[in-house]
Amino acid sequence: MIISRQKELKEILKTLKERDIFIIGCGKCATKLHVGGETEVLEMKKRLSIAGKNIAGWTVLSSACNISSWEEVLSLNPGIGKSDVLLIMSCGGGVSVISKFSEKQVYPALDTESLGGIGSEILKEQCGMCGECTIWEYGGICPVARCPKGLLNGPCGGGVEGKCEVDERKCAWDEIYDRLKKLGKLSNLEFIYTPKNHAKKMGRKKN
């Protein structure tokens, strides 16, 4: 799940100078997170109308980042052709994919934060997308994503009483320690992990 949050309306209006707008929501992550599903798209439509914009139409694609046929999207949504711009209520992936296929001016209504998940609560920053996953070494808790410094060999010492120095989150390394203890794998902590190969991140290097 891609974790996104809505931009402030005044921030959107600062860049959105055009008048005729078509709004596109996303049926996947943005719907689940209540930031770009049907309810939010309709709310956006209402707020933009109040701000004097003409809404040429709206839709919620089943997945904004998975466009099998843009022609089909166009035929189902004639308002797209009549609009000046597209306001996309999805993660940056969806905005970029729609921009590529539509070749229209797009504006994002969301800011994309991290790769996470959702359970009984929203789980932000679960994966750092480093391109060489070794999460088992850390008891299934990714230090690249969960530690704001991405430290691979243990905590920084900046935490106070189990709390990270950056914000209210728990120290990822305390969580890694607890989980490894539970799994009977505390010996993993003794291993000296070498620096990440960032060339792997984008698949530039296979090994």
Add this chain to the structure above:
Amino acid sequence: MSFREKLDSGKFIITAELSPPKGTDFKSMLEDAELIKDIVDAINVTDNQRAVMRMSPLAACSLLQNKGYETIMHLTCRDRNRLALQSELLGAYALGIRNILVMSGDHPVKGDHEGAKPVYDLDSVQLLGLIQELNRGFDLSGNRLEGHPDFCTGAVTNTELNEVSLIKLGKKIRMGASFIQTQAVFDADLFSSFVEKINQIKSKRIKILAGIIPLKSEKNALFLNKNIAGTKVPENLIDRMRKAKNPEALGIEIAVELINELHGICDGVHIMPVGNHGSTRKILEKAGIL
């Protein structure tokens, strides 16, 4: 005798901390250094400490070395990727800097440029490993160097350690740290149990320099407790500071008491005053270690 030779000699070590200027005017840094001339074995020079932007420690160390001081250059992982770290280290050695203190570095959100991109390409364990490689004559990719450094490296630690932090400290020692400088110590008993823990994990003798911050006031003590991770001024000291007629004089007295208590437990002390080194000489004289 160099700092490294002094470490090896078993002499009680005294180091003191200086910050580079925020700006290009380094006069007051040199004046502060003048206050501790000939009484410390080396001067630590901080690296954008607490993520507040200042002159580079490499430049500040070089300015101090030119005046005859031996320095310990701090090097954090926060601001430089592996290319920048290595070129910084080679430059430092070429300019006569022989000692490096390695640390992760406070996160940018703690400082005065909170929007800065945090780098942390390497962590402190990996950076110590990198310095070992440079010392052996190779860069991190295994390329041979044309002339190589021979750094004496140190690591930092809090003195109240949970198991995962203790394991990390053990890794720093395995990766070649030959001395440790600790966060400020205010409780000799706690420090003593910390030293015992270190003695259990290490395979070789590592030198431990205890951090000393002379308290300025009750407010200063409370500030340290609130803002400096790993620093805990106990209630009884805060109480004494509160009741003191002359808090600054009491702060000096407490520092002297601590140094006396720590003398037999550690290999040296590291003085980190709030502000300048105006009291450092007095503290060391009163503690009888000059």
